[in-house]
Amino acid sequence: MTWWVTRGMQRTLDALTTVASEVLHGHLSARVTSAGGGAELDTLAGAFNLMAGQLEQTEATRRRLLSDLAHELRTPISTIQLYCEGLGDGVLQWDLATERVLTENTARLARLAGDLDDVSRAEEGRLVFDLAPVTVGELIHSAVASHEDGFAHEGVQLIADPGPAHDTVLEVDANRLGQVLDNLLRNAQRHTPPGGTVVISAGLTGDEVRISVTDDGDGIPAQHLPHVFERFYRGDPARDRDRGGSGIGLTISRAIADAHRGGLTATSGGPGQGASFTMSLPQPPRRRTRRPAKGASQLR
Template sequence: MSRALPRIAARRDLGTRLLVAIIVVVIVGGATAWVVAARVGPAIFHSHMARISGTNPDAIVHAEAAFRTASALSLALALAAAMIASVVVSLFLTSRITRSLAPVIHAARRVARKDYTARVPEAGMGTEFGDLADAVNTMAMDLEHIEQSRTQMLGDLAHEMRTPIATLGGYLEAIADGLEHADAATLAMLREQVARLSRLSEDIALVTSAEEGRLTMRRKPTSVMLIVHDAVTQATARFSARKVALDVRVATTGTSASADTTVDVDADRIAQVLTNLLDNALRHTPPGGAVTVATELAPTVVRITVSDDGEGIPAEHVAHVFDRFYRVDTARDRAHGGSGVGLSIAKSITEAHGGTITAQSDGPGRGAQFTVVLPLAERSPHPPIGFGS
């Protein structure tokens, strides 16, 4: 029997609990009012009657009895009315609360079943219920976005891996059957496909670590111009081979960054951002074109802009260029050899440093511009790591 009671109590819903609590409050309040009225009222009435001179004692006793009866009857009727009103209001309130919570419970159960389209309508029950509905809806939308990204990423990853794996499998099978020979050219091609898979694996691991905040960084004040100089120097040979001009310029507006302009960053990571942007510009700029790297100093940030006069980006694609595996022209980009996550890596690393990265293009054939904004390092008595260090 003692075990059954807790089970029954545990099954009570919120509306029942609220109703019981309100009834208990009304009963306690009524009992308190009854005790106070029974003790205080007659005493005060007797004191006033005693002050009236010439009053017959029998009349006083009769008046006091009449007072007690009238007070008790009036108080009983008032408490009964209060009890009925409280029960009615409590039933209405608990019903409203229960109806307002039902959509939240239903939506939460749908989300638990991986139905992320569930939404909670506005209940009209105040700020708290509104905040609860907004929180559940935001959670569902975030989970829906994550699930869509996960599904798309797995599909894109499988698509990216299919070509090199098929190539490796086909050639290995042909070599085993004696249809191909493992000469230098074939082995070089196989090594290239293995390297492509290795790069893809490393890029996915890097962008995932950055997005989840697990990216290891060794931050220290570093010269902006040193980072730009090193990235341009490393890319010069690739640009020369493609006959694309690569130029470093000062900003056309504002103040150009100088050798003593420092940012608190992991220099290798930011160099990787610039390398990815330069590689992206090189892939989409035809021979004879030009790519420009410009720096601009603002009061609290520095802007590094990589712009080209190449293929450009259609307006409907600009907002998606930082998505993993997103390609404006799938066949053409894949032929260029990109893994499809270079810009995603650049975005994740930049945001991990507290910065932002944006893309802009006036349309196809009119080039593109990528701007990295990084907060300046706080001034310190120690010299920055820069040229000649």
């Protein structure tokens, strides 16, 4: 019996050692198979496989991030380089058109650098928030006021509907949440054709306030929906890049919502059925006022 138990344990440990060596050398797809060493070793093998799977996913994300980042940088840098060479060779003249192209591409690089810094600091918990009381209605109407001209120019109707949460007070960083709503409204505007409608609404669910941006535009295919908050992920790469999106606005938005102890989710019925992004935020605890004892005097 001792030999049989030891043999099973030895097989599992040998397999674990072999797979650990493979992972060490970069073969992250290697997994441990149980050899009947007992429940404890099976648990250890399962934990090791889970760790290896997470490492494999992280490495895949890192490679995709570097590839996408290189692609994002290549276009504006190439444009700036070509225009500089043209100016140097005398092929191009410095005029308003040249100035506009160089300014736009320089701004695109600066925006990308700022977005990357924001999302990194947010995901690592290094964002500094200036918390102050603000009503849900103020957040929504401020966001709408900043975008109503742009929506009108595109022929898209923008509707604000704070609903019963209008006067609900939140203890949040209004500027950061304004950044979230700005990203959501820009995203909705890009994917809603002329004649469409975008509604920014709010509601109360338990101890949470939920602010939603809903459009009746392009919609999101089911296979893309789980990835919309990933860095540089695009369901329609060419369109978004041409329209000036950095590809990480939604990533930043979710990180800011998470840092406020809330969340950000996306839903869609599919292509052509619009999409809805909902940010949930906790309500601050209500302060209870203590009633004076009967007969006690009240200080004013």
